[in-house]
Amino acid sequence: MTTPPLSIQNISKSFSGKTAVSDVSFDVQPGEIIGFLGPNGAGKTTTIRMALGLIKPDSGTVRLFGSEPGPQSFGRVAFLPEERGLYKKQTARESIAHMARLNGMKARDAFPLAEKLLERYGLAEAKRKKNKDMSKGMAQKVQLLAAIAHDPEFYILDEPFSGLDPVNQQVLENMVREIAERGRTIIFSTHVMEHAERLCDRIILISGGRKVFDGSTESALGQAPRRLIIGSENSGLKDTISNFAETIEDREDGALTVYLKPDADSHSILEKCVNAKIKLSRFEPRNPSLHEAFVALVGRDEAAKMHEDAL
Numbered sequence: 001m002t003t004p005p006l007s008i009q010n011i012s013k014s015f016s017g018k019t020a021v022s023d024v025s026f027d028v029q030p031g032e033i034i035g036f037l038g039p040n041g042a043g044k045t046t047t048i049r050m051a052l053g054l055i056k057p058d059s060g061t062v063r064l065f066g067s068e069p070g071p072q073s074f075g076r077v078a079f080l081p082e083e084r085g086l087y088k089k090q091t092a093r094e095s096i097a098h099m100a101r102l103n104g105m106k107a108r109d110a111f112p113l114a115e116k117l118l119e120r121y122g123l124a125e126a127k128r129k130k131n132k133d134m135s136k137g138m139a140q141k142v143q144l145l146a147a148i149a150h151d152p153e154f155y156i157l158d159e160p161f162s163g164l165d166p167v168n169q170q171v172l173e174n175m176v177r178e179i180a181e182r183g184r185t186i187i188f189s190t191h192v193m194e195h196a197e198r199l200c201d202r203i204i205l206i207s208g209g210r211k212v213f214d215g216s217t218e219s220a221l222g223q224a225p226r227r228l229i230i231g232s233e234n235s236g237l238k239d240t241i242s243n244f245a246e247t248i249e250d251r252e253d254g255a256l257t258v259y260l261k262p263d264a265d266s267h268s269i270l271e272k273c274v275n276a277k278i279k280l281s282r283f284e285p286r287n288p289s290l291h292e293a294f295v296a297l298v299g300r301d302e303a304a305k306m307h308e309d310a311l
Helices: 044-051 092-102 107-120 136-150 167-181 193-199 217-220 235-242 265-273 290-298 299-310
Strands: 006-015 018-026 031-036 059-064 077-080 156-158 185-190 202-208 212-218 227-232 245-250 258-259 280-286
Touching: 006 044, 006 185, 018 044, 018 059, 018 107, 031 044, 031 059, 031 092, 031 193, 031 265, 031 290, 044 156, 092 107, 092 227, 136 156, 136 167, 136 265, 156 245, 167 185, 167 193, 185 193, 193 217, 202 245, 202 290, 212 290, 217 280, 217 290, 227 235, 235 245, 235 265, 265 280
Parallel strands: 031 185, 031 202, 077 156, 156 185
Antiparallel strands: 006 018, 006 059, 202 212, 227 258, 227 280, 245 258
């Protein structure tokens, strides 16, 4: 059996008597793209730091490529920390080459590689620009390139999309896809559900330091209620569809939001309305989102906090 790049078993961590992570367990399998999701303060960064051996858990075990985290594994791992930081007086080219060399690459290979990466990701004009003179988005891309330049097996990215504008978020999503296409393993933390929904094979949700869900993106979406937006001038619409609904909410535009029962489907509702001769002005089945799944799993208050973090 292939050794998981990362295995975390029952880890807990407290700071000054306050629990940050409580009894969290999961394995990361080779080739997976995992979204590690939760609001700010949920315990994501603390878990990642324990995974890398930067801090020790109070209890539980961490195995990185089958061993305790240590220098022997670091050349096989790319780590992008939440706290961004580049040497201000280095150029983009120097920063990328510097990190590649720290991970075992020869200088004669590191500098050409740095230039190649900068050209590939649209930063060729910045290769000799000092980091202190770059925009935030440009500096963040340079730091990511520095982290991944040595082409490791396993990528751990802590809030990689944080602070980026939509254009640069899309660039970063494309970079993650390209890394995955090379068969690499990726886990990234985020409080923005949309990135995980588009990129991930698997979702791990954490709330209040505890793991609340671990499974495929499809099964995570299955935790959310299915919705239907439906409208009609017929006053009997609510009564006609009530047997299909968990709840029905009035919308400001006059339509209804119908949260379907597990065994109900939108086709049956449409058939019922046609048979009842109810003329519909609107009929829009809506696919569930990861945000709605999170609401279903942890409640509206915690989900609202995560939404606020993403703004």
